[in-house]
Each structure stands twice: as C-alpha cells, then as structure tokens.
Amino acid sequence: MNVGSTFLSVGVAIGLAIASSIVVIAIAKVRRVRVGVSARAMLAPFRLGLVAMASGEDEGGQAKIALCALPAPIWVRVRPSVVAFLPKVRGLPADDLTELMRAHGEIDEARRMLSSRSAVRRARAAYLLGLMRDADSVVLLLPLLNEPVADVRMVATRALGTIGDPSAASAILRALRTQHGHIGLPAWVAAEALLAMGSGIEPALQIGLASEDPAVRHVCAVVAGHGTYLLAAPQLRILLATDGDGDVRVSAAVALGRLGGADDAATLARHAEASESTVLRRTCATALGDLGHREGTQALTELLGDGDRRLAELAADSLVRIGSEGIARLEEAAATPLQGPSARAARGALELAGMRGQLAASDSGSS
Amino acid sequence: MTEPAKIRIVVADDDQDVLDLVVFKLTQAGYDAVPVGDGVAALAAIEAELPRLAILDVMMPGLSGMDVLRTVRANEATKNLDVILLTARARDADVDTGFASGADDYVIKPFSPRELMHRVNAVLARGNR
Numbered sequence: 001m002n003v004g005s006t007f008l009s010v011g012v013a014i015g016l017a018i019a020s021s022i023v024v025i026a027i028a029k030v031r032r033v034r035v036g037v038s039a040r041a042m043l044a045p046f047r048l049g050l051v052a053m054a055s056g057e058d059e060g061g062q063a064k065i066a067l068c069a070l071p072a073p074i075w076v077r078v079r080p081s082v083v084a085f086l087p088k089v090r091g092l093p094a095d096d097l098t099e100l101m102r103a104h105g106e107i108d109e110a111r112r113m114l115s116s117r118s119a120v121r122r123a124r125a126a127y128l129l130g131l132m133r134d135a136d137s138v139v140l141l142l143p144l145l146n147e148p149v150a151d152v153r154m155v156a157t158r159a160l161g162t163i164g165d166p167s168a169a170s171a172i173l174r175a176l177r178t179q180h181g182h183i184g185l186p187a188w189v190a191a192e193a194l195l196a197m198g199s200g201i202e203p204a205l206q207i208g209l210a211s212e213d214p215a216v217r218h219v220c221a222v223v224a225g226h227g228t229y230l231l232a233a234p235q236l237r238i239l240l241a242t243d244g245d246g247d248v249r250v251s252a253a254v255a256l257g258r259l260g261g262a263d264d265a266a267t268l269a270r271h272a273e274a275s276e277s278t279v280l281r282r283t284c285a286t287a288l289g290d291l292g293h294r295e296g297t298q299a300l301t302e303l304l305g306d307g308d309r310r311l312a313e314l315a316a317d318s319l320v321r322i323g324s325e326g327i328a329r330l331e332e333a334a335a336t337p338l339q340g341p342s343a344r345a346a347r348g349a350l351e352l353a354g355m356r357g358q359l360a361a362s363d364s365g366s367s
Numbered sequence: 368m369t370e371p372a373k374i375r376i377v378v379a380d381d382d383q384d385v386l387d388l389v390v391f392k393l394t395q396a397g398y399d400a401v402p403v404g405d406g407v408a409a410l411a412a413i414e415a416e417l418p419r420l421a422i423l424d425v426m427m428p429g430l431s432g433m434d435v436l437r438t439v440r441a442n443e444a445t446k447n448l449d450v451i452l453l454t455a456r457a458r459d460a461d462v463d464t465g466f467a468s469g470a471d472d473y474v475i476k477p478f479s480p481r482e483l484m485h486r487v488n489a490v491l492a493r494g495n496r
Contacts, residue, residue: 047387055388055480057395085384091479 042077046070050078053100054085056093064096068103075104086131098132107134114140119149126152130159138165145175148182154189161193166200173208176215187219194223202229209235214245221248225255233259237267250283257287262295269299272311282311289318294325301329304342312341316349320358327359373399374491375416379409379432380424380453385476389422389453392480393487406430410438413445420491422483425454425465433468440469449490453478 049063058064070078086097101107106128113125114137126144129137141163144156153175160168172193176184194201201223208220209232221239224232232255239252253271256264265288272284285303288296296318303315319326333346353359376398380386386402393400401416403409406427413421413435421439423432430438432452439445452465455476465473471490474483 051387051391054384055392055395057392057480081384085388088382088385088477089388089480090477091481093480094477 039077039080042074043081046074046078047081050081050085053096054089054093056091056096058096061096064100067100070104072104079104079106083128083131094133098134101128101132107132107137110134111137111140114144119147119152122147122149123152123155126156126159130155130162133163135163135165138163138168142168142171145171145185146179146182150183153182153185157185157189157193161196164197166197166204169194169197169201169204170207173204173211173216173219176219177213184215187215187222191219191222191226194219195227199227199229201227202231205229205232206235209239214243214248217243217248218245218251221251221255225251225258228259230259233261233264236260237264240267240271246277246280249280253280253283253287254290257290260287260291262291262293265291265293265295265299269296272299272303272315274306278308278311281308282314285311285314285318289314289321292322294322297322297325297329300326301333304330304333304345305340307341309341309345312345313348316345317352319346320349320353327353373397374420375399375401375418376487377401377403377409377412377416377418377421379403379406379412379421379427379435381405381427382424385424385453388480389483392484396484396487398487406432406435409435413439413448414442417445418448420449420451420487422451422453422487425452425456425461433464436465436468436470449493451483451486451490453483 046067049058049066052058052063053067067078067082082097082100086094086101089097110125110128110132113121114129116122116125122144126141129141138160141156141160144152147153147156157172157175160172172185172190176187176190178184194205205220205224208216209224211217211220217239220232221236223229224236236252236255236259240249240256243249243252249271253268256268260268268284268288268291272281272288274281276284285300288300300315300319300322304312304319306312306315316330319330327350330346330350333342334350336343350359376393378386378389378393378400380389381404383404386404390400390402401412401418403412406423407429409421409423409427409432410430412418421435423435425432432454436450436452439448439450449471450469451472451474452470453474453476454461454465457475462473462475471493472486474486
C-alpha cells in the first residue's frame with residue numbers, strides 16, 4: 001500500500017514537472033514571437049530608409065539624417081538591422097552605415113567594451129570596430145592579440161584585417177607564436193588578415209621570412225605567394241633550399257610557383273628530385289605548372305615515369321598547363337610503344353585536358 | 368503614348384537584407400525586379416517570367432545558385448538568359464567554377480551596390496547571346 005502511494009506521488013510529481021516545463025517553454029516561445037513582432041513593427045517605419053542607405057540610394061541623405069536623429073529606445077531596436085547590413089556592403093553605403101553607428105555612440109561604446117571583463121563583449125566589440133573599419137581603433141585592438149582567450153585573439157585579428165592598416169602586420173606575425181602558455185594564432189587567420197592589408201605589409205613580410213619561428217616563416221611564405229609580393233622571391237628561394245622546417249619549404253615552393261620567374265624552374269626542378277620528401281616533390285611539380293615557363297618542361301617530362309604515381313600525374317597536369325610545348329611532350333610520351341608508366345600518366349592528362357577544352361585552347365594559342 | 372516595358376530581372380537570395388537592397392537599387396534604376404528567397408523559387412520565376420537577367424546568390428537552401436545556373440543553361444527556353452552570380456565565395460576556384468558553369472559575371476560579397484549596377488548594365492548591354 002505504502003509502496004503504491006509512493007509510486008503514485010512520484011508519478012504525479014513527474015507529471016507536474018513535465019507539465020510546468022511545457023508551460024514555461026510555451027510562454028518563452030510566445031514571448032519571443034511577440035518580441036520579434038514588436039521589433040519588426042518598431043523597425044518597419046525605418047526599414048525603407050535603411051535599405052535606401054544600404055543600397056546607396058539615399059539621395060540628399062534624408063534617410064541618414066532621420067536615422068541619426070532616432071531616440072535611444074528606438075535606436076536599440078533598429079541597431080541590429082544596421083549591424084546586419086554592415087558586412088554585406090562596401091563603398092559609400094558602408095561609410096554611411098558606419099556614420100550612423102558613430103552618431104549613436106556605437107564606436108565609443110565598442111572601444112569601451114574592448115576592456116570589458118566579459119570575453120564575449122570584448123570579442124563583439126572587436127568585431128564591430130572591424131565592421132566599421134575604424135582605423136583609429138587599431139591601437140586599441142593590438143593588445144587583444146595577446147589576450148588569454150583564443151576566440152578574442154582571432155576576432156581581433158580579423159578586425160585588424162578588415163580595417164586593413166598594414167602597421168598591424170608585425171603584431172599579427174608576433175601573435176603566431178605561442179606565448180605565456182597561450183597557443184598562437186591559427187596560421188590561416190593570420191594569413192587572411194595579412195592578405196587583406198595589401199601591399200603595405202611587404203616590409204613586415206620580409207622581416208617575417210627571416211624570423212627564427214617556423215610558424216612565422218610559413219605564414220609569410222604563404223602570404224607572399226598569394227599576394228604575389230615579388231620582393232620576397234630571393235628569400236623564398238633560400239627557404240626552399242635550406243629551411244629546416246618541411247612546411248616552410250613547401251609553402252616557399254608554392255609561393256615561388258606563383259611569383260617566380262623562368263630561372264626558378266631550375267630551382268623547383270631540383271627540389272622535385274628523388275632525394276627530397278614526397279610532399280615537397282609533389283608541390284614542386286605542381287609549382288612548375290603554376291610557373292608556366294617552358295624551362296620546366298624537361299624536368300616534368302622526366303617525372304612522368306616516376307615510381308610515385310601521384311607525382312607523375314601532377315607532372316603531367318603541369319605539362320598541360322605549360323601549353324603547347326608541354327602538351328607535345330605528353331603526346332610523345334603517350335605514343336611510345338612500350339606503354340609504361342610515363343605513357344599512362346601522359347594519356348590520363350591528355351584525356352582530362354581534352355575534356356576541359358585545354359587542348360583546343362592550346363592549339364589556337366600556338367597557331 | 369505607352370511607357371516602354373521595363374527590363375525584368377529575377378533576384379534570388381536567401382538573405383532578406385541583400386534581397387531588399389538589390390531589388391530597391393534595381394527598381395530605382397528603372398528595372399522590373401522580381402525577388403525570390405531560394406533556388407527552387409528562382410528557377411520557377413525564371414521559367415514563368417522569362418527575365419532578361421537573373422542575379423543569383425550561390426549558397427541558397429534547396430537548389431544552389433550554381434544548380435539554378437546549370438539548369439537554366441541546359442534548358443532550351445532559358446539558355447540565353449544573362450546570369451550574374453552574387454556570392455561570398457571569393458576563392459579563385461569558386462570564381463573559375465562560376466564562369467565555367469556559364470555565369471556572365473561574378474560579384475563577390477561584401478559588394479558595392481553601385482558597382483553591381485554597373486555590371487548589370489554592362490551585361491545587359493552585351494545583349495542576348
């Protein structure tokens with residue numbers, strides 16, 4: 001009897017708990033919908049003006065004047081839409097939206113929030129200052145590169161990249177290093193930010209290529225190749241030949257393929273030889289195709305018969321990309337009566353090139 | 368005297384902000400802009416409205432802009448439609464894929480609405496294929 005009533009009590013208690021949870025969830029949902037409807041209703045009179053500003057069609061600046069004059073309680077509702085438009089446009093509309101944010105004190109507030117105790121607020125503030133491309137905030141964002149919280153460091157780096165001030169490049173490269181027990185910035189975050197800063201980073205890049213830290217040399221080599229920083233070529237040749245870090249040598253080879261000259265074909269060919277690591281050989285074979293100079297033809301033709309089939313395929317593809325002379329070598333290799341590995345690699349590359357329409361383009365290019 | 372028919376342009380983007388501002392810009396420039404929020408609706412609008420140009424976001428739910436483009440190019444009735452891809456995908460390989468799939472132009476987000484209009488005008492000026 002006692003056991004039965006205990007089970008009943010427990011059952012009732014569980015039932016009540018489930019029912020009250022359902023009621024709480026339902027109330028929260030209704031409240032959220034109401035807030036959304038009310039926010040949309042509050043925004044509705046200003047939406048057209050905001051769209052006009054964001055599309056660069058605010059002639060006479062009437063919409064901007066009206067939005068700048070919004071009282072604080074209404075601005076709080078309009079603000080998320082302005083922030084949502086900011087990363088989607090550039091040019092004059094982005095400048096107008098930033099001016100609107102500034103008029104409502106958002107830049108000053110974001111700068112204050114950079115020193116908030118909350119990591120989320122610091123990250124949000126850095127993100128906003130980046131969105132608003134506020135060049136005056138660069139000096140305030142730099143300390144965040146040494147932050148204990150990794151996410152804040154990454155957001156600050158991206159913000160600096162969006163602002164695009166090359167004076168921040170050296171600090172970003174320094175932040176790649178693991179310091180005070182914090183793992184350094186991810187290489188790709190630093191590389192993207194540096195690439196967004198344009199040609200002004202070249203001096204920092206040259207210093208970084210000579211850094212004692214392989215992570216810094218690696219990022220600098222990647223950036224030099226993507227951004228075609230021609231002044232970096234001599235240092236990249238040295239890194240490819242002598243660096244003790246495999247990743248650095250590989251990124252230097254990729255970069256040389258993108259920005260090197262005809263003389264670099266011999267350098268890349270040398271590092272595609274059998275004494276090198278598989279990954280470096282394959283990278284150099286691809287880089288010879290990126291380079292696109294006929295000086296790479298002989299080395300690539302020899303690689304067609306290599307025991308590493310992937311290397312042979314990459315070499316064959318690079319010969320296609322070199323153009324008519326490379327394709328002629330492939331046709332010779334494909335026509336050999338023995339039909340060994342060279343012929344197979346050559347035939348495969350020619351078939352793919354035919355499907356891509358590269359053979360016709362090469363014919364018309366050479367005629 | 369009757370007003371000349373406006374040039375019809377289908378704009379497909381699942382981002383309401385981008386959709387609103389592109390449609391507003393086109394309308395202000397005198398075009399007849401037809402907004403849709405996904406790839407399936409874009410394809411339906413293209414087949415129903417037979418516009419001169421479509422501006423397609425690449426990453427949309429259901430059919431992507433690239434899927435819509437390929438379908439349009441494979442269809443006899445729509446294969447000559449001018450198409451501009453408007454997308455956040457900015458890598459060289461993405462741009463190559465866009466043009467290889469038959470796009471007439473490729474605009475990367477964040478974009479300048481003014482520049483987009485220049486590109487719209489240029490693509491339309493090149494005329495039908």
